[in-house]
Amino acid sequence: MTLAETKTKTLLNVSYDPTREFYKEYNVEFSTFYKARTGIDVKVRQSHGGAGKQARAVIDGLQADVLTLALAYDIDAISERTGLFDNNWQSRLPYSSAPYTSTIVFLVRKGNPKNIKDWDDLVKPGVQVITPNPKTSGGARWNYLAAWAYAEQRYGSEDKAIEFVSQLYRNVPVMDSGARGSTNTFVRNGIGDVFLSWENEALLATTKLSDAAEFEIIVPSLSILAQPPVTVVHKHAKNHNVAKEANMYLEYLYSPVAQRLAAKHFYRPVHPEFADKKDLQRFPDVTLFTVNDVFGGWQQAQKKHFNDGGVFDKIYQPGR
Amino acid sequence: MTLRKMKAYSVLPGFSLSLGYTLFYLGLIVLLPISALVVKTMSLSWSEFWSVITDARVVASYKLTFGTALFAASVNLIFGSLVAWVLVRYQFKGKRIVDALIDLPFALPTAVAGIALVAIYGPNGPLGSVLLEWGIKVAYTPVGITLALIFIGFPFVVRTVQPILEDFEQELEEASAALGAGRWYTIRRVILPHLFPSMLTGFSLAFARGVGEYGSVIFIAGNIPMVSEITPLLIITKLEQYDYAGATAIACAMLLFSLLMLLVINGLQGWLERREKQFEGVMA
Structure with missing residues (x-):
């Protein structure tokens, strides 16, 4: 393995349509954070589309490292059909693996x-x-x-x-x-x-x-x-040698920075205390x-x- | 049977090589994907397969899909032939532009075509609102589906009839007139028999395209089950439920219908050609 390869890693995030703007900003934040912490550059590639189509693409072999889809049913279907990750995926992260x-x-x-x-x-x-x-x-x-x-x-x-x-x-x-x-x-x-x-x-x-x-x-x-849930596709992430990055990428979604971004992009954050007051006002009780x-x-x-x-x-x- | 026996005598060399290539290419491009379809379907038992393809909603969608595709292809058969006639037989300013316009439905992404048609024929569109006042609903009804299929199938008939008409010897018409035939008789007995095979080819192409069309129809259909839901949409619906076998079962049924109809059309074409040859034999 050459030095360049160890220094830059690439993640593929397979998501659905309306998260485009949110992840565009989040990916920049995450790369900065991860670089500062580990010295490794992470480049996140995004794939957006209808949630069902995206799930079928992963079943048919799209090499996703993380999934950020619209409903748990689609992620369940991937787990069940491919065995790429455990079927208890939803209990791995807080709030049923839905950070927003x-x-x-x-x-x-x-x-x-x-x-x-x-x-x-x-x-x-x-x-x-x-x-x-x-x-x-x-x-x-x-x-x-x-x-x-x-x-x-x-x-x-x-x-x-x-x-x-x-x-x-x-x-x-x-x-x-x-x-x-x-x-x-x-x-x-x-x-x-x-x-x-x-x-x-x-x-x-x-x-x-x-x-x-x-x-x-x-x-x-x-x-x-x-609750649009997220999960790591363990087998792919392991094969691509990005398991650590993929896990951190999802965990960081619960950080104050990410929660503030989610609220900015009109998702209700699970930790409202980190969001801007004026963003929160948009969400009626x-x-x-x-x-x-x-x-x-x-x-x-x-x-x-x-x-x-x-x-x-x-x-x-x-x-x- | 050996190749030698299959082959009728020909002065052209290279029969085995070119036939081998043809079969290989057909197998790779056409038969391979279709066999994958059949293999996926085989995971169903016969009774499961039958109940999937005869479900009331699926049957309603066959009627809609094949009905609208047949109707649209028939409209294109008449008007497409007319357009081809005008383009070949008349000289006028801007003919080249008109000729180029014909192919536009091929070039346009079908989803764009669907959205454009709704913009015009929708209840709030410039034409749709007028038609609505007369009590004609176009968008979100089978009428809208037919309209979309007429649009996307239009080039087929024009482009198949046009070259035949260009090669058609005008002397034949003159001879017919000189022998005392009226115009209508000439059209019926001289021109149409010549054009029929190519018209039918265009018709079957437009029909086949219409049956499989998804992109443009989906925007104008309204997609209400039992009323305006086309078969390709039901296939997508099955896929969204990860029911690959069910989806391919419907696709197989569709394919079978299409194949049957194309065979019938081909048979008709062959019959017409034979009849014309006989007719020419009598003339000569």
């Missing part, structure tokens, strides 16, 4: 013409809801589960919850295959009254884009705690539940709701 979180909120048109306040307003006749297909979009599964949990708590039974989500999805005029397509439908094509969105993306839309003046965010009374609380984990939720023949499929079965 988000939730599902409503994006409505300026002035909120349909007067949408909470989940109940989404099932009213004449209200058009835009959300991607939860079978093809990982992000959209959070939307569905949030609606389900609200209905189950509010109306007290599973049958009522099925009725509620059926009604809601009948109000969906266009079901895109991914979050990008849905954003396009709602923002560019002007279709629909309310867009179910991750909070970080809704905040990005209302603070940065030129469309800022056209939309506002409505926070429902109850929503889901979206809302009752949040986790997938584990209500559904007993992603595997269970996936099996019952989204797999073929599951609850979601029944919504569209003829004769209902």
